[in-house]
Structure formats: structure tokens, C-alpha cells
Amino acid sequence: MVEQKIRVLYIDDELHNLNAFKAAFRRDYDILLAESAEEGRRLLAEHEVPVILSDQRMPGETGIEFFESIKDLYPYSMRILLTGFTDIQAVISAVNLGNIFRYLQKPWDEEEIRRVVQEAYDINQTRVQLIEKNRELEKAYQELDRFVYSASHDMRAPLMSILGIVRLARLDRETPADEHFRMIEESVLKLDVFIRNIIQYYKNNRFEPEHHPVDWAGIVRECVEANRYQRGEEVIECETDVRQEGEFRSDGIKLRLILNNLVSNAIKYSDGHPKIRIAVDSGPERAILKVSDNGVGIAQGDVEQVFKMFYRGTHPNSGSGLGLYIVRDAVTRLHGSVTVRSEEGAGTEFTVEIPNHP
Numbered sequence: 001m002v003e004q005k006i007r008v009l010y011i012d013d014e015l016h017n018l019n020a021f022k023a024a025f026r027r028d029y030d031i032l033l034a035e036s037a038e039e040g041r042r043l044l045a046e047h048e049v050p051v052i053l054s055d056q057r058m059p060g061e062t063g064i065e066f067f068e069s070i071k072d073l074y075p076y077s078m079r080i081l082l083t084g085f086t087d088i089q090a091v092i093s094a095v096n097l098g099n100i101f102r103y104l105q106k107p108w109d110e111e112e113i114r115r116v117v118q119e120a121y122d123i124n125q126t127r128v129q130l131i132e133k134n135r136e137l138e139k140a141y142q143e144l145d146r147f148v149y150s151a152s153h154d155m156r157a158p159l160m161s162i163l164g165i166v167r168l169a170r171l172d173r174e175t176p177a178d179e180h181f182r183m184i185e186e187s188v189l190k191l192d193v194f195i196r197n198i199i200q201y202y203k204n205n206r207f208e209p210e211h212h213p214v215d216w217a218g219i220v221r222e223c224v225e226a227n228r229y230q231r232g233e234e235v236i237e238c239e240t241d242v243r244q245e246g247e248f249r250s251d252g253i254k255l256r257l258i259l260n261n262l263v264s265n266a267i268k269y270s271d272g273h274p275k276i277r278i279a280v281d282s283g284p285e286r287a288i289l290k291v292s293d294n295g296v297g298i299a300q301g302d303v304e305q306v307f308k309m310f311y312r313g314t315h316p317n318s319g320s321g322l323g324l325y326i327v328r329d330a331v332t333r334l335h336g337s338v339t340v341r342s343e344e345g346a347g348t349e350f351t352v353e354i355p356n357h358p
Contacts, residue, residue, distance in 0.1 A: 005030040006121045007047065011040040011066065012055040012082075021053075024110055029117070037066040044070060049077055050124040051117050055106075056083035056091070064094045071099055076127045078120035082106055161187040209251035209333055211357040216280045216287065217242045219252065223259045224278070227267060236267055237275045244282040249357045254330045259289065261323045262350050266293035269348070285356055286336075292349035298342040306340065327352075 007030040010021050018033045025031060032047060034040040037058065043049070052070075054063035061069075067079045081103040083091055091103045101123070102116050162184050169180040224238050259278070266276045275294040280287060298306060307328040327350075331338045334354050342348035 006051060006117060007032065007049050008051045008053065008117060009034065009040060009043055009047075009049045010053045011035075011037060011058070011063070013058040014055070017055065025113070028114060037061040037063075037069075040066060041070065044074055044077070049074070051078050051080065051120045053080045053082060053113075053117075056081055062090075064090055064099060067094065067099045076124055076131075078124050080104065080116060080120060082108060159187075159191070209254060211249045212252060214248045214250050214252050214255060214282075214287075216244045216248065216282050219256055219259060220278050220280060223256065223263055226260065227263050237273065238263075239275075239277045241277070241279040242282075243280065244287075246284050247358065248282045248287055250287075250334060250354055254334055255354070258327050258330050258352060259291070261327045262291040262352075265323050266291060266295060266348070269293070269295040283356070284358070287354045287356065289352040289354070290349060291352075292347060294347045297344040297346050297348055298340070299344050307338070 005028070008025070009032040010018065011034045012018050012021070013035055015035065018035065022031050022033060032043050032049065034043055037054075037060070040052070040054070044052075052067075052074075054066055056063040058066075063081050063083070067081070070077070071079070079100045081091060081094065081100045082105075083103055084106055091100075094100050095103065101120050104112060104116060165180055165183045165187070169175075169177070172180075220240050220242055224240065228236050228238070263276060263278070267274045270276075270293060277290075277292045279290040279292075282288075306324050308325060328338055331352055331354070336352060336354040338350060338352045340348060340350050
């Protein structure tokens with residue numbers, strides 16, 4: 001794998017300095033050259049530049065003035081000033097104000113340039129990574145808030161339902177006890193499904209993917225058998241088509257999690273007798289998994305929402321709101337993608353693409 005060069009923008013009004021810089025460092029960096037501050041701003045708008053070098057003395061706009069003008073627009077680009085001894089006081093002020101990272105005197109020393117550019121790039125990358133981690137942390141806190149609120153609400157609902165049925169049974173002497181037991185069983189099953197989804201959510205987030213040889217036919221067979229009697233005595237009609245070319249390596253646990261949630265979801269939202277089709281086309285680069293059903297479909301307004309945590313549609317069989325969120329999260333952790341195509345009243349098809357990790 002070829003190591004990507006550091007992109008460096010060098011601004012100088014003297015053409016021979018630009019040519020000399022490019023000749024000296026073309027093997028080290030991905031170099032952008034500008035003969036004026038205005039041209040430098042244009043290049044910054046077109047390219048992501050982690051390190052910027054500028055001459056101090058330029059007609060119309062000095063290097064310090066240029067850095068002052070861009071520091072809020074590109075706060076994470078590291079700014080290095082090239083200057084002569086006579087400008088030292090202005091440079092010190094610029095350093096103190098935070099307008100530049102470092103200054104170097106002309107004529108430059110090539111090894112010093114390389115060292116300072118590498119230091120600047122390292123700091124730039126650290127800042128970028130810190131921003132990304134902060135975004136992830138903010139997202140995690142938001143999801144945690146929603147998780148705690150929704151989980152507590154959804155766990156209390158079946159419990160309150162059971163409590164209400166028990167109180168009703170004490171007062172209602174005419175309704176057979178079996179009917180009360182049936183209602184209690186429904187509430188317990190809802191609670192059980194929700195708790196199992198929470199366990200799946202925890203496992204998916206807690207453990208990093210491990211890549212091992214995958215037997216797609218075996219995974220599909222296990223999933224079909226596990227869900228065949230999900231509706232009690234009614235046998236689920238399930239058609240499978242598995243094609244696997246060569247070895248496919250991925251995380252089998254997460255693949256089972258994805259497939260089981262998609263099939264369970266298809267059964268839950270079926271209208272009448274469930275008919276499900278599972279197709280896998282596994283090749284040397286990727287596997288494409290498709291799960292389609294003859295269910296009630298998804299309303300157009302809900303299609304973009306179904307993968308959100310705790311989102312529920314308006315269908316009476318709406319579940320915990322975690323199943324499809326877990327699917328998308330697991331697919332993301334496997335560096336794959338998932339899409340949905342649905343027509344209300346005419347079924348739904350989920351397509352998952354997972355890369356091979358040979």
C-alpha cells in the first residue's frame with residue numbers, strides 16, 4: 001500500500017522560490033503552489049490542506065495578514081511562515097496571537113522544513129481525530145439518553161399491562177382464567193423480545209468484528225429453522241437461494257444477527273401467511289444478502305426512518321424499535337451497507353452488502 005503524501009500549500013510571490021520549493025520537496029509532499037494570497041485562498045477552497053507555508057513579504061497582503069484572514073475558515077490547517085530577520089517582531093506577535101504554528105527564516109534549510117512540516121501534520125491529524133472522537137462521543141451520549149428513556153418506558157409498559165390484567169382477573173369472575181393467562185403471556189413475550197433486543201444491541205456494540213470463514217448456506221439454514229415456527233403452529237414458508245464462490249471471511253455472529261433480525265422483522269409484519277425469500281450471492285470481493293417478504297410494506301414516509309433507534313411505524317405489530325437499528329449498526333461495523341425497497345401493501349426487500357476480508 002502506497003503511503004499518502006502530506007499535502008502542502010506554499011505561497012510566494014517570487015516564481016523562482018516556488019520552483020525551488022517544488023524541486024526540493026516534490027518527492028516528499030503533494031505540493032500546491034500559489035503566487036498570491038488570493039490564489040492561495042482559491043486553492044484552499046478546492047483542496048483539503050493540512051499544512052500551509054507562506055512567505056511574509058508579498059505585495060498587497062503579507063503572509064501574516066493572509067494567515068489572519070484564513071484562521072477561522074481553516075482552523076485545523078497548520079500555518080508556517082517563511083521570513084527574513086527584519087520582520088522578526090511582526091512574526092513574534094503573530095506567534096503569540098496564534099496566527100501561525102511556526103516561523104522559519106530564509107533561506108530555508110531543507111531538513112528543518114521536513115521536520116517542521118511533519119510536526120505540523122502530526123498535530124493536524126491529532127486535532128482532526130479529536131474532532132471525530134468528540135462527534136462520536138456526542139452521538140453516543142444522545143443515543144444513550146434515548147436508550148435509557150425508551151428502554152425504561154418500553155419495559156414498564158408490559159409490566160403495567162400484566163399488573164392491570166392481574167387486577168382485572170381478581171374483579172372479573174365471568175371471563176375464563178385462560179383468557180387472562182393468554183393476555184399475560186402476550187405481555188411477557190413482548191417484554192422478552194425487548195430484553196433480547198437489548199442483549200443483541202449490547203453484544204453488537206461491545207465486541208469488535210472478528211473475521212473467520214463463513215458458511216452462508218449454514219447461516220441461512222440456521223436462521224430458517226430458528227424462525228420457522230415463530231408464529232406457533234403456523235409454518236413459515238421460506239425460499240432460499242445461496243450461491244457462494246470461494247472463501248468468504250467476515251464475522252459470523254454479526255451476520256447471524258443481521259439475518260435473524262431481518263427475517264424476524266419480515267415475519268412480524270407479514271399480512272396473512274408469511275412468505276419470505278432469502279438470497280445470498282457471495283463472491284471474492286463482497287456478499288450481497290437480500291431478504292424479501294409479502295408483508296404489509298412500509299409507508300413512504302417511514303422508509304427513511306426505519307433504521308433509527310426506537311422508531312416504530314403505525315402498524316399494530318410494531319416491535320421494540322431496536323431490530324432494524326441493530327441491523328444497520330452491525331452492517332456498519334462490518335463496513336457494509338444496507339438499503340430497503342418497499343411498497344405499502346406489496347412487501348419489502350432489504351439488501352445488505354458485506355465486503356469480504358480475505
